Amino acid sequence: MLNLTTYGDQTDSPTLLIAHGLFGAGRNWGALAKRLSQTRRVITVDMRNHGESPWYNSHNYKDLAADLAEVIDTLDGPVDVLGHSMGGKAAMVLALTRPELVNRLIVADIAPVRYDHGQMQYIEAMKAVDLGKVKRRADAEAQLSDLLEDPILPGFFTQSIDIKAKQWRLNLEVLAREMPGILSFPKHLTDPYEGPALFLSGADSHYVKREYRPVIKQLFPAAQFAKIPDAGHWLHAEKPREFEAALRVWLEQSAPPAT
Secondary structure, eight states, X not given: OOOEEEESOOOSSOOEEEEOOTTOXXXXXXXXXXXXXXTSOEEEEOOTTBTTSOOOSOOOHHHHHHHHHHHHTTSSSXXXXXXXXXXXXXXXXXXXHOXXXXXXXXXXXXXXSOOOOOOHHHHHHHHHSOGGGOSSHHHHHHHHHTTOSOTTHHHHXXXXXXXXXXXXXXXXXXXXXXXXHHHSOOSSOOSOOOSOEEEEEETTOSSSOGGGHHHHHHHOTTXXXXXXXXXXXXXXXXXXXXXXXXXXXXXXXXXXXXX
């Protein structure tokens, strides 16, 4: 099963399961999970081929969704599911294929469409890091800074380095091979998820364009949309307090009335 971290105890509010994006890990969401755990149990996972979770020879959304379902099956009842980017696509596939497991769905800055932008340059940059010269994360960040234009990414990527073992906690070979599928979205899923769904995106991001909304509404007819001002694709890292506030408001508003 996926490696997971649990924050807080079970309360009257549904458990929240968080699925990170490509090249990430559950620990990237630790600060938010800790704050949200004041009112509910929060579980973060390392997706397959990431972090401390097992490595496999496949990395498609059917398998990623099944991994999340395996975690939820060990819990009591359906849970709220939050997924960012790749994790958001996995969460959507989970909701479409196992709707009984998903109480509410939050999708952070991604849509159920195929993207044409590349990610291979990041894999090549990570492969180019001379891990033999890395004694601390800053050493790897310095090497990546010479290879990447975005100043945020070196610090993000190096969270997935095992300094002691001098290796990446990312199955870079499999992620590279499976990249076409990661950038895509399964076409055979046509039965909609009828539950509450929030598509929360960065106002400066181009991942959730207005022209994608008909596709989203076809699969998620109850979808609502919100944007975080002055935030891009990494909205939860760029504007953590605003992201948390928007999430809290929607979770409260979409909660069923007390009986």
